[in-house]
Amino acid sequence: DGGITQSPKYLFRKEGQNVTLSCEQNLNHDAMYWYRQDPGQGLRLIYYSQIVNDFQKGDIAEGYSVSREKKESFPLTVTSAQKNPTAFYLCASSQGQGAGEQYFGPGTRLTVT
Amino acid sequence: AQSVTQPDIHITVSEGASLELRCNYSYGATPYLFWYVQSPGQGLQLLLKYFSGDTLVQGIKGFEAEFKRSQSSFNLRKPSVHWSDAAEYFCAVAHPETYKYIFGTGTRLKVLA
Numbered sequence: 001d002g003g004i005t006q007s008p009k010y011l012f013r014k015e016g017q018n019v020t021l022s023c024e025q026n027l028n029h030d031a032m033y034w035y036r037q038d039p040g041q042g043l044r045l046i047y048y049s050q051i052v053n054d055f056q057k058g059d060i061a062e063g064y065s066v067s068r069e070k071k072e073s074f075p076l077t078v079t080s081a082q083k084n085p086t087a088f089y090l091c092a093s094s095q096g097q098g099a100g101e102q103y104f105g106p107g108t109r110l111t112v113t
Numbered sequence: 114a115q116s117v118t119q120p121d122i123h124i125t126v127s128e129g130a131s132l133e134l135r136c137n138y139s140y141g142a143t144p145y146l147f148w149y150v151q152s153p154g155q156g157l158q159l160l161l162k163y164f165s166g167d168t169l170v171q172g173i174k175g176f177e178a179e180f181k182r183s184q185s186s187f188n189l190r191k192p193s194v195h196w197s198d199a200a201e202y203f204c205a206v207a208h209p210e211t212y213k214y215i216f217g218t219g220t221r222l223k224v225l226a
Binding site: 026031033035039041042043044045048050058088090092094100102103104105106107109 | 122147149153154156157158159161211212213214216217218219
């Protein structure tokens, strides 16, 4: 079945460590996205990528980094510079240019202590 | 500034009752409009979308939404709620020519047996 996978489901890290969240899609979608979700704040865009080897900052990119070396993969690194990294992270993808339906992965819950 | 407002943070309805979730947007032009549903700890699933044409759109699980340009609204409705509809609902907008989406803060629906 086509879809988006995120791993792991739960991730625990100590403060000061970088951590990378995985996102893979087999939908052959061009665009991929990373969102952060906190209670009562909806989804906030971290980074998005329209095409391989290209990506743009979203609204809250500080303390995060991404790469897009393959169409299927869009990993997100939460660096030690991110002041409040504990959150639920969602990856999504969409086909073609502009505003098509977004397909979401199941999410990764990151806890940093 | 572009924004999406979901004025109701929580809504409680009895099973079998009708439901309306409100969504208002502020955007330079008529955007594409979406409603997504999220079960606890899961990703988002698309319920329905409006791009153009008939302003009443039908979605999955018996949901519908009506686009009202004059009110900048895209309210979600269901005539008879089932216990399995308990979840969080997100309204989202996107410009047809960009890749960026704006999500509302969500409405959490509780269904009483």
